[in-house]
Amino acid sequence: MARWLGEQPEGDADLGGAPREAFEATDALHYNLEIEINPSAGTLSGTNTMTIRSLVDGLTEFTFRLRTQYTITSALINGSTPVSVTTLGTTTRRATLDRAYNAGEEFTLTIAYNGTPVSVGFGSIEFDTQNGQPLVSTLSQPYYSYSWWPCKDGDFAQPGDNSDKATLELALIAPSTMRSVSNGLLLGVDNLSGNRRRYRWASNYPTSTYLVFFSSTNYTTWTQTYDYGAGTMPVEFSIYPADDNPTNRAAWEQVLVMLETYRPIFGLYPFINEKYGIYQFNFGGGMEHQTYTGQGGFWEWVTAHELAHQWWGDSVTCRTWHDIWLNEGFATYSEALWEERRPGSSGLPALFAAMSDRRPAFVGDSVYVYDTSNINRIFDYDLTYLKAGWVLHQLRHVVGDAPFFDLLAGYRAAYEGSAPTTDDFAAVCSSVHGQDLSWFFDEWVYGIGAPAYQYGWQTAQINGQHYLRLYINQVQDPSYGMYIMPIDVRVNRSSGNETHTVWNDADPEHFVIPISSAATGVVLDEFDWILTTSKTQVSYVNGPPKIVQA
Template identity: 35%
Template sequence: MPRFKLIFLLAILCLRTALPQGFAAEGYCKDPSHFRSLGEAHTAASDDSIDLKFYSLNLNISAAPVYLNGYTGITFTSKVNGLTRAIIDLSNSMTVDSVTEGNSPAVFTHTNGQIRISLANPAALNESRTIKVYYRGLPTPTGFGSFGYSSGSTPFIWTLSQPFGAKDWWACKNSPDDKADSAEINITVFPGLKAVSNGTLLGIDINGDGTETHRWKTRYPISSYLIAVTISDFTLYTQYFKHSPADSMRVDHYLPLSVLNANKINIDKTTEMLSMFSRLFGEYPFINEKYGHVLFGRGGGMEHQTISSMGGFDEYLIAHELAHQWFGDKITCRDWSNIWLNEGFATYSEALYFEQTGGKGSYRYVMDRFIDIAKTAIGPVYVQSNLSDPFYIFNYARTYAKAAVVLHMLRGIMGDILFFKCVRNYAVDPVYAYSTVTTDEFRAVMERESGLELGYFFDQWIYGEGYPSFKVDWAKEKTDGGRWRVSLMVMQAPGKIFKMPVKVKITTETGDTTFTVTSDSQTQMFVFIINGEPLDYSFDPDNLVMKEIESETKPGSETETKPFILRQNYPNPFTESTTLRLVVNSGGNFEINIYNSLGEECGSLYSGYLPAGIYPFTFTGERFNLSAGVYFIRAESGRGSEWVKVVWVK
């Protein structure tokens, strides 16, 4: 997969430039500073006193010059008794001409990106109201380019609202946590253009002035950032996804003919991916409407509900955006702190797609690359700071790669059958399907479905930072009964200790035996009794744990060819205590003593017989009434001696 390698290198170069969507898309290294200075900062919170029910978005968009005017009809219910005002989000770069409630004008103010609307009379709890906001202007893009257009000979207008950009171009409640139950999007354009949006195309009306109104409607719940409009003279290419013996769903691709011809091989794989993900995650969430792609004016992609906006057509990106229809669109993160629940699943689904098409080797190849990138992540996967900065929220190493690795590790803990059962049941959970979710709620579903306690896992990998670093030693000895004893010493780096089940594979002349151990302290000894002489071992053979192995004793190394070896203490230098490992390949009597820099003996760590195995010894200077400084520890038997230098600092 040479192209993957190239894309991987590009992703490495872009790790500090957080960009939306898809590991494999072109354009990830585009300079985001173009958008940083544009538009207002996201500061004001959306109105939590209203519950959205319906959007009617009606826009007249001209291409020469680019200009937008229209209105949004918004139906909501009051979440409080006696509601006197409603707040709707719209950028100050847009001009609000009027607001109505019912058929009457409403009093409003428009400041700081919010329209504060006085209701004609107080609304009771759960009472429904409908308002219309009329506005016009040329939207000023923010974030990743919320409203974009090309001024070339062919009109090209597109939107990308995630995370805060919906209010740049239409009046809405600009928050992912409140989904409208349904929405209609009516877009008026000049003839010859196609206006593409969410849901089903109900029809195209020919207006008296020669313009055309493309009428779209989605009957599924939808967050404001997932509503999109794209306009150009696209060619429509349609596939059909046969999801049952009697039913098919349209898969519509709106692309320039040249783009379609250049990418048709990959585009045609969309229906295959729909079948794969439906088997893994359950029925495609918007089966009564459509799925498809539309070209937009930037690299990467965006999972607009039922119609992903695409800047490229790599298999990785197609799989990523399609998986978002389940994880991101059907089940949406309740706020941007929980964005990993969207992006982690979509990124992990890239690996799942290649596992389905290329087997475990392809899956391992993709996941190994994600792990390499994830190791560069800074901060917890759960975003706790800089929540007004899209480029921080969507940091690739943390929000995409590490989040995908978290799911990979969770699968490793559960096993394939249980993991996919849990994921499928999560995707259809009636509480969260077509609604929103938090990390703690996702964890609760996975615990309920698996019967496992996963608090430690989420605390380490979602709310915590970093990853474990190991040193591993082994020794083997034939027992009196003719079987073999394998001793494995596992040490984690000082500091944060991770608790993780880890597989250990031991290879013998007769085959492989795999054990699972739980690493949960700084120094641990694991002993295995097996049939047949052990020839090799592998610690985490399938790379199911994100980790670093600082050192590892392997067969044929110095440890096996000498009667014994005293391993360097760890950590070194140390402030409180340090651990040494004595690897004994054949039993004998040992003296392990401490000496100062003058060669004077200061104490004894051990004296006596040791059979073959690995033995940890902890050294604390205070135990021997010593002062901080340099010391030497000597292990001696009748077959030689070993020295290590230790440094105690305070």
């Protein structure tokens, strides 16, 4: 999700907190969902057949999410056996199964329901208009799928678990003047009685529930082709007719260049056998629905951000909402990577400029989200997006340029189609790097704040060898703790500059660095690889020296 530009979200106070079977007791394999919307009445009806595998012996109940304003008119096991459904709270229902299912056994549960949707969160389902035309769109992130369709999902305001992904069929019935878009590929369009039309979409790529969506209005749609050498993939665009002009088309079609720009550093687009697309919606920013991103405008940075989510957020999805930075930090840093690597870019200067533009205004909390009950904290722009993007920028400098992209490749290989935690990502980084990087994640992801440096220097000559004496002191808020980091030191000399790297792991710390000739000036962290709140040059302070090898 690109930075939210709309109103503050709303939620449901009821946690549906009655005891339930363990989330890990079942595996959702497939959803076959058909929905009919009535835009003029603001109502919705539908059926969802959930294919579920038991992962334990003796499973006798199955908990799913569906808000209580919906009336369940039918609940069938395996297509024919009626079962009872109990309402546990505002957001949660429980079906009593027809018998006990043992580990490895599968069953289907078909829920038929209808009602008037209530939009929660960022606008989980909105009956709206655009340019006088009806528009119905969904946006379920983080845990609001229950507001429009029954599914297995984590509880409201809880950390959740996005690892149970399922394949999907979604059919959307709407007035025939409306075109309906969703995940995956369009299998067919059926003209129905009463001037209605059904669009049938399906995806064979397992999808987390919050990434399932539909949107329906009088879209104008066009398609371009992404040629990746070994084949081609459709890239589909759906736009409001009033906004369909060459400028807006060109803005969105930049995504074709982005697909090829991201490929060398992220690998081939993860849903290459289906599609990528951008459709217009009335929400602010953008939302990375799997294979088809919703965008509220034509901003280049949003297009780059949302496309990157297809790798980092959709294919590899944060396991819990504690770990949302694994989605948003990656997509934010990808905006800067696009600036660095786009055709005609200046390269690293463009990267540094992009990261300078993405400095958080507030650093005094953790990137890791400890409180998942507060949706505004989950999606805090300074922390979950900007500071998290800086985590990756700094990690790149800590491990080195080529090794950083090796880390990304190893991370994708380990968790493609799944959902890792922060600890999982840290473990991959340490394994690929060949050194324990837990110190880095402890201070930059789990910890709070950012460093503020004071530094002073002297030039010296001993037995004909020139040295730089360097003093570094961290002066940030004491509650932040100390930051262990490698720091680049540019030494200015009359005959030219040279750069050394010191390992700053004490506070204060004094370094003695052999240099080629007398120093005339010093710049600490010249290219701002470290997220700092300040860097201030002060008078040199004597102390016990640490000798840096030449």
